[in-house]
Structure formats: structure tokens, C-alpha cells
Amino acid sequence: MVNYPRGIFSSIEHSISHQNKIIFSDRGMTLEQQINESNEYYLNHNIAVIHKKPTPIQIVKVDYPRRSRAVIKEAYFRQASTTDYNGVYRGYYLDFEAKETKNRKSFPLKNFHEHQIIHLQKCLEQKGICFAIIRFVTLNRYFITPASYLIRMWYSNSKKSLSLIDIINNSYEIKSGYNPTLSYLDGVDKFIIDRI
Amino acid sequence: MVNYPRGIFSSIEHSISHQNKIIFSDRGMTLEQQINESNEYYLNHNIAVIHKKPTPIQIVKVDYPRRSRAVIKEAYFRQASTTDYNGVYRGYYLDFEAKETKNRKSFPLKNFHEHQIIHLQKCLEQKGICFAIIRFVTLNRYFITPASYLIRMWYSNSKKSLSLIDIINNSYEIKSGYNPTLSYLDGVDKFIIDRI
Numbered sequence: 001m002v003n004y005p006r007g008i009f010s011s012i013e014h015s016i017s018h019q020n021k022i023i024f025s026d027r028g029m030t031l032e033q034q035i036n037e038s039n040e041y042y043l044n045h046n047i048a049v050i051h052k053k054p055t056p057i058q059i060v061k062v063d064y065p066r067r068s069r070a071v072i073k074e075a076y077f078r079q080a081s082t083t084d085y086n087g088v089y090r091g092y093y094l095d096f097e098a099k100e101t102k103n104r105k106s107f108p109l110k111n112f113h114e115h116q117i118i119h120l121q122k123c124l125e126q127k128g129i130c131f132a133i134i135r136f137v138t139l140n141r142y143f144i145t146p147a148s149y150l151i152r153m154w155y156s157n158s159k160k161s162l163s164l165i166d167i168i169n170n171s172y173e174i175k176s177g178y179n180p181t182l183s184y185l186d187g188v189d190k191f192i193i194d195r196i
Numbered sequence: 197m198v199n200y201p202r203g204i205f206s207s208i209e210h211s212i213s214h215q216n217k218i219i220f221s222d223r224g225m226t227l228e229q230q231i232n233e234s235n236e237y238y239l240n241h242n243i244a245v246i247h248k249k250p251t252p253i254q255i256v257k258v259d260y261p262r263r264s265r266a267v268i269k270e271a272y273f274r275q276a277s278t279t280d281y282n283g284v285y286r287g288y289y290l291d292f293e294a295k296e297t298k299n300r301k302s303f304p305l306k307n308f309h310e311h312q313i314i315h316l317q318k319c320l321e322q323k324g325i326c327f328a329i330i331r332f333v334t335l336n337r338y339f340i341t342p343a344s345y346l347i348r349m350w351y352s353n354s355k356k357s358l359s360l361i362d363i364i365n366n367s368y369e370i371k372s373g374y375n376p377t378l379s380y381l382d383g384v385d386k387f388i389i390d391r392i
Contacts, residue, residue, distance in 0.1 A: 046318070049315070049319050056250040069272055072270070072271040075268040076265055077266060081247065082247055088289035088291065088319050090323065095284065122239065122245045126285055128245075
């Protein structure tokens with residue numbers, strides 16, 4: 001019946017009310033906000049160029065009022081065909097998805113949509129650095145989890161979710177902090193070294 | 197007075213009326229359509245993962261009619277902060293902008309917006325493979341022009357446009373064809389070799 005891509009609502013809320021930035025703490029920030037702020041920091045300090053992709057929209061009707069901006073009057077959300085983030089860092093192509101859970105002990109694999117898994121697989125085949133940033137909100141813990149591991153678990157029939165221990169054993173833990181808000185490239189550096 | 201990013205109108209027209217694909221010829225196709233079709237070909241053949249970024253939209257009002265899809269009722273175009281295309285190819289980060297001109301002898305540099313030039317410069321610093329695909333519509337000629345050259349010309353006070361000869365001498369010419377519609381990775385391959 002109702003048919004729109006999952007995750008749409010949080011994007012909308014985010015784009016409407018992204019004003020109150022809490023700069024010196026991760027309290028109250030979504031993972032997306034933390035990553036966006038960190039990307040801004042990385043960009044401004046010439047460390048990496050990573051952007052969140054805009055939500056894809058199908059535009060149906062646009063008004064052009066005189067002497068003012070064009071207004072979109074009818075449009076629909078479209079299903080994305082990629083992950084949310086990509087960019088370049090020291091010659092490496094980075095591609096990742098950000099996911100958070102309020103669970104304390106496990107991360108449900110249904111947080112990933114099939115198109116994201118397929119996209120990560122395709123990027124891996126092209127030798128991209130592909131991963132997820134997973135946040136356990138209530139534990140205040142963050143992980144860089146390689147896509148190769150996630151894809152294997154996603155296609156394994158026996159796994160419906162990853163335990164916290166699974167994630168600890170197969171990821172690079174990262175810390176939230178001040179500048180940047182979430183220095184996820186620290187984890188990516190370790191991942192790149194292990195991968196080579 | 198009227199204040200919206202340049203290039204917006206063509207995107208709108210494109211997203212509204214993208215139906216009539218002419219598959220076996222470049223006649224009637226915009227450069228964007230040719231690139232999108234080629235990207236689809238490259239993706240389906242596991243050659244590269246390159247996507248056009250969605251147009252960034254600021255959503256203001258959304259309706260959620262019962263039993264049907266969410267409808268965006270008020271939204272505005274936002275200025276993009278990147279180029280239109282990026283992705284991964286054989287471990288390389290690719291980033292580019294597509295531009296076409298109806299001129300026969302020169303390409304006006306004002307076709308590039310400052311944010312695109314800045315973004316290409318930042319990606320170059322991260323060792324990305326950065327370029328523009330330039331199409332001379334009436335000549336039916338296509339070029340992969342390295343970003344480093346474009347950036348230098350953009351910041352040179354003496355140049356308002358690049359002559360066709362300038363572009364020939366500083367680019368890799370590519371050909372339109374059948375599968376893919378525009379095999380631009382042929383030019384990228386040469387560019388990568390020269391760059392190393």
C-alpha cells in the first residue's frame with residue numbers, strides 16, 4: 001500500500017530541521033550529522049573529499065514565479081541505487097553507508113537494503129574501499145565494518161543479525177570527539193593497511 | 197532578482213521528459229543521456245561504477261496521503277557543491293563534469309561554475325582522476341579534458357574561452373558509438389597512463 005523507500009522520513013526531518021548543531025559533543029546528533037560535520041572538517045582541511053549524496057527526487061511539476069526562485073510543487077522520492085556516501089581520500093575511492101541501532105547487543109542485518117549490498121559489491125570489484133559506519137547509540141560505540149564481511153553475512157542464511165562481538169571482531173572501532181566530530185578516517189587508515 | 201543555480205532548467209526538463217531514448221545513435225540525445233546510458237552499460241558489464249548525482253533539493257513541505265506515496269508539495273533547488281558524476285574504475289576515483297556547446301570553434305569557460313572548479317581542484321589534491329567530457333554538438337566531437345588544464349585556464353585572466361585547437365591539443369578525443377553510447381573510459385584509460 002504505502003510505498004516509499006525506507007529511511008526517507010529521517011532524511012526529510014534532517015533536511016528540514018538541521019539547524020541546531022551541537023558542536024562539542026555527539027549527544028543529540030544523529031550519525032548522519034556527525035558524518036556530515038566530519039566531512040566538512042576533512043574537506044576544509046584538505047584531508048579528503050567525501051559528500052553525502054542528495055536524496056533522489058522525481059520532479060513532476062515546477063512553478064516559476066516572476067522575480068523569485070523556482071518552486072517544486074509536485075515531486076516524489078525515488079529509491080536510491082547507491083549508498084549514501086562516497087568520495088576520494090589519498091587516491092582511494094571510498095564508499096560507505098551509515099547505520100545506527102538502539103540495540104545494545106546486536107545489529108540487525110535488515111538495516112541494509114539489497115541495493116546497498118549490491119552497490120557495495122560492485123564497488124569492491126572495482127577495488128574501492130567499501131564499508132559501513134555502524135553506531136550503537138546507547139553504548140556510544142562506533143565501528144568501521146568492511147563491506148566484504150557485511151556482504152558475506154547478508155547472504156548467509158543463518159545470520160539475521162550481527163552480535164556486538166561479531167562486529168568488534170570484524171571491524172575497526174572509532175571514537176567520537178571534537179575535530180572532527182567522528183574521525184572515521186582513523187579507522188579507514190587501518191582498514192586500508194590491512195587490505196593491502 | 198531571479199536567483200537559482202544555472203543549469204537547473206535543463207536538469208528539470210531532463211528528469212521530466214527522459215523517456216524517448218534513441219539507443220543506436222547519438223542523434224537527439226543530450227550528452228547527459230549519452231553518459232547515463234554508458235554508465236548503465238559499464239555498470240551492467242562490471243566495468244566501472246559511475247553514477248550521476250541527484251540534483252540537491254531543499255524539501256519544505258511533504259504530504260503523506262493515506263494509502264499512497266509521500267508527495268513533496270514544496271521544495272527548492274539548491275546549489276550543488278560538487279560535479280555531476282563520480283565513481284570508481286579499476287581502483288581509481290573518477291570525478292567529472294559533462295558540458296556541451298553548440299559553438300563550432302571554441303568552448304566558453306563560463307560553462308564551468310566556480311564550485312565545480314574548486315571541487316575538481318580538491319579531488320585532484322586527493323589524487324582523483326578528474327576531467328570534463330566536452331561535446332561540440334554541431335561537430336559531433338567529444339573530448340576528455342583533464343581538470344588540471346581546465347583549472348589553469350579558468351584562473352588565467354587572459355582566457356575567456358578555449359579554442360577547439362586548444363582542446364584538441366590538451367585532451368583525449370573519444371567517439372560515440374553503440375555499446376556503450378559514449379565509450380569515454382577509452383579516453384580515461386589513456387589519461388591514466390599519461391598521468392602516472
